[in-house]
Amino acid sequence: MVSDDDLFARLRSYEGCPAASGTGRYPVNTAMISHWCEVMGDPDPDATPDPAHEGPTAVAPPAMLQAWIMPGPTTAPGAGPQRSAAYGELLALLDAAGCTAVVATDCEQEYLRPLHPGDVITFDSVIEQISPRKTTSLGTGHFVTTRTEIRANGEPAATHRFRILKYRPHHAADASRRPRPVVDRDNAGFWEGVAENRLLLQRCTACDRLRFPWGPGCPDCGSDRWETAEASGAGTVHSYVVVHHPPHPAFAPPYAVGLVELAEGVRMISTVTGAGPAELRIGMPVELEFARAYGPGDAQQLPFFRARHQRDSRQDAPCREDAPCRQDAP
Numbered sequence: 001m002v003s004d005d006d007l008f009a010r011l012r013s014y015e016g017c018p019a020a021s022g023t024g025r026y027p028v029n030t031a032m033i034s035h036w037c038e039v040m041g042d043p044d045p046d047a048t049p050d051p052a053h054e055g056p057t058a059v060a061p062p063a064m065l066q067a068w069i070m071p072g073p074t075t076a077p078g079a080g081p082q083r084s085a086a087y088g089e090l091l092a093l094l095d096a097a098g099c100t101a102v103v104a105t106d107c108e109q110e111y112l113r114p115l116h117p118g119d120v121i122t123f124d125s126v127i128e129q130i131s132p133r134k135t136t137s138l139g140t141g142h143f144v145t146t147r148t149e150i151r152a153n154g155e156p157a158a159t160h161r162f163r164i165l166k167y168r169p170h171h172a173a174d175a176s177r178r179p180r181p182v183v184d185r186d187n188a189g190f191w192e193g194v195a196e197n198r199l200l201l202q203r204c205t206a207c208d209r210l211r212f213p214w215g216p217g218c219p220d221c222g223s224d225r226w227e228t229a230e231a232s233g234a235g236t237v238h239s240y241v242v243v244h245h246p247p248h249p250a251f252a253p254p255y256a257v258g259l260v261e262l263a264e265g266v267r268m269i270s271t272v273t274g275a276g277p278a279e280l281r282i283g284m285p286v287e288l289e290f291a292r293a294y295g296p297g298d299a300q301q302l303p304f305f306r307a308r309h310q311r312d313s314r315q316d317a318p319c320r321e322d323a324p325c326r327q328d329a330p
Ligand code: ZN
Pocket: 204, 205, 206, 207, 208, 209, 218, 219, 220, 221, 222, 223
């Protein structure tokens, strides 16, 4: 096993190595300047005209510097900025040491000359500095600073320092800190059903519409008359999101939050168990189950949906930190 000191020494050996180089995807242009100003809420992008140049926006706002060196969202491999082998090795070393998470922490820019429409941007980045191991609220890791020299038509135009934290995230999920249901007089019947392993919907007795979540009135006809209808427990994943950040002490990211469409036609948000975030699919069949989600000593149950493809193997499935423990289920 590599000691912290050995790792730091290896990481520091990359200081001064190239990180990336390339040419801006587009020359400086008024269309991108207008879009940037619009997104930033700048009502008057002409506020800093350069008397030496003609045109409605003769100087690019300095703060949009990084926009000129970013690849496009779908840039083909090899077509955007070329990351160096050294930078790839540095990130791989950090990954291998468990620092698999990354967050951008800050950037500093120094402007040497204005950028005008038509300027062709080129740049070179170096790995400037690796910090000793630091412990932050996100986790423990190393700050990596890159310094990028940006040129316009070959002339020095700006320096851009960018700092990231590559860190080992805190993974210990504490189930007891999962947010508690808020029970009020409008939804108390739902939670009474959950305590009896029943998923209860509301059915409007005026227009027959089923609804979820519970509420005092029918969203269709406005009637406040209703009865309960028990869901069969069958459903499909209508949609889902995978949460990587921000961390919550009760959950170990990445984890998926599903929007499940019940066989009865209503939808509910729920944890989907038995399938990792990479395995979840829209349309995947799921089946209702109830589990004590706050730990074995806590009687509060929650409804979950288990991906049906794992049904046959779940007897052997180990308990996962981010899924309710089946052994805890009643
Ligand atoms: Zn109704």
